[in-house]
Amino acid sequence: MTFLESVQTVFSKYAVFSGRATRPEYWWWVLFNVIVSVVTDIIDGAIIAPLLGFGMYSSDAADPLGWISALVLLVPSIAVSARRLHDIGRSGWWLLLMFLPIIGWLILLYWHIQPTAPGQNEYG
Secondary structure (H helix, E strand, C coil): CCHHHHHHHHHHCCCCCCCCCCHHHHHHHHHHHHHHHHHHHHHHHHHHHHHCCCCCCCCCCCCHHHHHHHHHHHHHHHHHHHHHHHHCCCCHHHHHHHHCCCHHHHHHHHHHCCCCCCCCCCCC
């Protein structure tokens, strides 16, 4: 799966929490999120902050474009993470581990880098 195919797939399944997502689909989506975050930070700092009366890259500026993009990407990010867990045979409810600092994140990272479970499982 290519970068563009992955982004299109995730957006086409915007709030679909059932099914499976392959490892490349998930990690291409993560890269897309990082790129969007960097671009919105640059635009917020260089263009939006001065328009709002702050200095360029001022820490006092609210980063409105970054907040909007984060809200738009939140649901598909959670959905693709749940589908990725389904791909290794785990319930999407395991995403609640992200609320456990450090240890929860490390467990989820470990699961997200696991290869696809062969064959069918209860999630597809």
